[in-house]
Amino acid sequence: MQSDEQLMLEFKGGSNEAFEELFSRYRNPIYGFFRRRLNHGARAEELAQETFVIIIRGVERYETTATFRTYIFSIALKQLWSERRKGLREARTTEMSLETGPSTDPTTGLWIRDAISRMDPDHREVLMLREYEQLSYEEIAEVLAIPLNTVRSRLLRARNEVRILLDEQSMKGVSR
Amino acid sequence: MSHEHPISPEELMAYADSQLSADRTSQIGAHLESCRDCAEAVADAKALSSRLATWQIEDAPEPLTRSVLAALETRPRRNELRSAVRLWTKGRVLAYGFGGAVFVLTAVAGISLVQRYREMREYDTQRSAGLSAPEEIPRTWPFIATPPPPPPPAASPQGTIGRLSTAQQPVLPSSSTSGPLIIRSVQLTLVTKSFETARTRIEAIVQESKGYVDSLSVRSEPKSPKSLSAVLRIPEMTLAASLIELRKLGEPKQESQNSADITGQYVDLVARLSNARNTEQRLLALLRDRTGSLKDVVAAEGEISRVREEIERMEAERKNFDNKVQYATVQVEITEEYHAQLQPPLTNTGTRIHNAAVEGYETASDTILGIALTVLADGPAVLVWLMFLSSVGFIARKLYVLIRARRLPGTIASI
Numbered sequence A: 001m002q003s004d005e006q007l008m009l010e011f012k013g014g015s016n017e018a019f020e021e022l023f024s025r026y027r028n029p030i031y032g033f034f035r036r037r038l039n040h041g042a043r044a045e046e047l048a049q050e051t052f053v054i055i056i057r058g059v060e061r062y063e064t065t066a067t068f069r070t071y072i073f074s075i076a077l078k079q080l081w082s083e084r085r086k087g088l089r090e091a092r093t094t095e096m097s098l099e100t101g102p103s104t105d106p107t108t109g110l111w112i113r114d115a116i117s118r119m120d121p122d123h124r125e126v127l128m129l130r131e132y133e134q135l136s137y138e139e140i141a142e143v144l145a146i147p148l149n150t151v152r153s154r155l156l157r158a159r160n161e162v163r164i165l166l167d168e169q170s171m172k173g174v175s176r
Numbered sequence B: 001m002s003h004e005h006p007i008s009p010e011e012l013m014a015y016a017d018s019q020l021s022a023d024r025t026s027q028i029g030a031h032l033e034s035c036r037d038c039a040e041a042v043a044d045a046k047a048l049s050s051r052l053a054t055w056q057i058e059d060a061p062e063p064l065t066r067s068v069l070a071a072l073e074t075r076p077r078r079n080e081l082r083s084a085v086r087l088w089t090k091g092r093v094l095a096y097g098f099g100g101a102v103f104v105l106t107a108v109a110g111i112s113l114v115q116r117y118r119e120m121r122e123y124d125t126q127r128s129a130g131l132s133a134p135e136e137i138p139r140t141w142p143f144i145a146t147p148p149p150p151p152p153p154a155a156s157p158q159g160t161i162g163r164l165s166t167a168q169q170p171v172l173p174s175s176s177t178s179g180p181l182i183i184r185s186v187q188l189t190l191v192t193k194s195f196e197t198a199r200t201r202i203e204a205i206v207q208e209s210k211g212y213v214d215s216l217s218v219r220s221e222p223k224s225p226k227s228l229s230a231v232l233r234i235p236e237m238t239l240a241a242s243l244i245e246l247r248k249l250g251e252p253k254q255e256s257q258n259s260a261d262i263t264g265q266y267v268d269l270v271a272r273l274s275n276a277r278n279t280e281q282r283l284l285a286l287l288r289d290r291t292g293s294l295k296d297v298v299a300a301e302g303e304i305s306r307v308r309e310e311i312e313r314m315e316a317e318r319k320n321f322d323n324k325v326q327y328a329t330v331q332v333e334i335t336e337e338y339h340a341q342l343q344p345p346l347t348n349t350g351t352r353i354h355n356a357a358v359e360g361y362e363t364a365s366d367t368i369l370g371i372a373l374t375v376l377a378d379g380p381a382v383l384v385w386l387m388f389l390s391s392v393g394f395i396a397r398k399l400y401v402l403i404r405a406r407r408l409p410g411t412i413a414s415i
Helices: A004-012 A016-037 A041-057 A068-089 A106-117 A121-131 A137-144 A148-175 B009-016 B022-034 B036-052 B062-073 B075-085 B090-129 B195-208 B236-247 B263-289 B294-326 B337-342 B349-407
Strands: B182-192 B212-219 B227-235 B251-261 B327-336
Touching (some): A004 A068, A016 A068, A016 B062, A041 A068, A041 B062, A068 A137, A106 A121, A106 A148, A121 A137, A121 A148, A121 B036, A137 A148, A148 B009, B009 B036, B022 B036, B182 B195, B182 B294, B195 B212, B195 B227, B195 B236, B195 B327, B227 B236, B236 B327, B263 B294, B294 B327
Antiparallel strands (some): B182 B251, B212 B227, B227 B327
């Protein structure tokens, strides 16, 4: 099985099939990245599409100085931040809220979603990149442009924070 | 978990996430076998991850796949578009700058060449017309190593040219052949504002110079400007002063002067005249001293008559020469200013088109010259500003790329 970087180089060389393989690998992760962080599914789909289009357009200048995984999630994160800035300007909330989100288990998914949405933003981003995008500590540090030790400390605090929030929700749920 | 634990919570978390090296993983694994608190911490971390993982997202919708693959199909065209849009690469900026500089230099050189050419033509026209040449010697042609045309003869205070310096000497007596004998003729075309004044002044000038009017005709027709054509005979001694006065009558449009050396002809004529007189004297002596038959006497008288006739003809010719040498012929054409400025009425459409084209060319030349002068005057300052702004833009671009690279590691800067 070819690595992501090899496929990207082949795509740079003109092989559209290589990109199709990359797309099949990252289609769901990138869509999930936006879908977990935004309320609007259509907007998540658009941003996922824009992320892949950026990769297509920038392939001529792609260099293997970083893993493709870091590369694509960096682009996705940049798109997300841009969307958030735009949302602030338009005074509308595009981030997670308490409205019903997509989940295979509505109850559990809703609780987790609610807990994560109430986390400190810095902690939340590190936690989500680790738990849902399955990035390594080094990849998170690279994507967020922060030191590795900062990633560790933030992740530890994030887990403690989300554990408390989930416990609180559990308590509320039991009391109901 | 107490502070005495040799493994930090962060390391336990990293152990649970499999983010430690193999050695450290085995060390912590061994520790977990003997440390219940740490084992629980790891188990809690894994349990939390498992719990968080229950929040699942549905697969990407099919339209996403279609739209991305559609964008993929347009990739070549997009790249072509990007390369077409990237007009201001470093190499192209240099090429554009060089090309622009070459264009400006070529334009300036071309305009300068045309300007010099026009000046040379104007100079040649003036010289051929016999008008007073400019004081300055024409500048050399740019980029052409040919020497400039010879400067015109120095104008005398009276404005005459060429051999007038010698002709201005007193005319030799008709019997003398020690100096050159020059017959001079001048054609002068003037445009005057006041026609009547000019006409009056012509007669006055002729009178003051002790000359005479050989012929004079005035043409005045309805709806037509007045014009005057005169042939004046001006003594050689006063020709220069008379020409000065004549030029004051209007704006000279054309002037030409010709000189003809008749010294040889005159000397020959004088010699033949002397011989004829000697012949006449000998015939008279023969007729007076010798006697002969009537037939011989009649023949001698006939010969004397022929010689006398020839002498008189040569005397007349000599007087004519003397007259021509002593009195220069000045042909003056004077027209009203109106006609001279507007050119003769143009009835030929082709001529009109030609004139319009000439005017258009001159206007275009003047415009280009103006642009060139502006470029020369302001171009350096503009270039300095462009270089300054380009440098600022280049630095700003570099900073922007660096900032993007820091925010998005790897090759994100190339997005």
